[in-house]
Amino acid sequence: MKFKHVLTLCVLLFLAAFTQVQAQTKKETPEERKARYEKINNAKIAFITDNVKMSAEQAQRFWPIYTEHESRKRELRHKAKQFREENIGNMTDDQIQAGLESRLANRQRELDAEKEYMERYLRVITPRQLAQFYRAEREFTQLLLERLQTASK
Numbered sequence: 435m436k437f438k439h440v441l442t443l444c445v446l447l448f449l450a451a452f453t454q455v456q457a458q459t460k461k462e463t464p465e466e467r468k469a470r471y472e473k474i475n476n477a478k479i480a481f482i483t484d485n486v487k488m489s490a491e492q493a494q495r496f497w498p499i500y501t502e503h504e505s506r507k508r509e510l511r512h513k514a515k516q517f518r519e520e521n522i523g524n525m526t527d528d529q530i531q532a533g534l535e536s537r538l539a540n541r542q543r544e545l546d547a548e549k550e551y552m553e554r555y556l557r558v559i560t561p562r563q564l565a566q567f568y569r570a571e572r573e574f575t576q577l578l579l580e581r582l583q584t585a586s587k
Contacts, residue, residue, distance in 0.1 A: 474578065477574075477578075478571075478574050478578075479497060481570065481573075481574045481577075482567060482570045482571060482574060485566060485569075485570035485573070486559070486563050486566045486567045486570055487563070487566075488559060488563065492558055492559050492563075495558045496555065496558045496559060499551065499554050499555060499558065500555075503547070503551040503554075506547050506551075507544070507547065510540060510543055510544050510547065513540055514537060514540045514541070552564070555567070
């Protein structure tokens with residue numbers, strides 16, 4: 435069973451890497467970008483679910499929370515990005531100070547969200563599984579980056 439998951443992951447990663455290389459050689463449409471994102475996300479879910487050894491019931495309850503959490507993180511990163519992209523050369527010191535304070539407030543919101551979602555995750559999976567989840571998430575990201583670098587050479 436585990437071999438099947440690993441094989442599926444390898445195929446999905448290859449497809450993701452292949453589509454990434456294609457995207458670099460031609461302009462990617464929003465539909466193609468969405469399809470590529472979905473392939474990668476499906477591979478990520480399979481990889482993490484297998485590594486964390488979630489039961490079907492746990493996975494069914496966990497992944498909607500995770501999706502909500504990822505959406506919230508994207509929203510907070512987008513807000514933080516707005517200040518980074520402003521040209522501080524055209525801003526007053528007071529505006530810069532307000533932007534810096536806003537940046538710290540946003541980071542606090544990110545931390546608060548992490549605490550909130552950790553509590554929600556722990557209602558579904560064990561602390562050991564949550565620690566394994568964080569590790570598997572990092573491993574998947576590293577594996578994906580390695581595959582993309584290899585595919586682009």
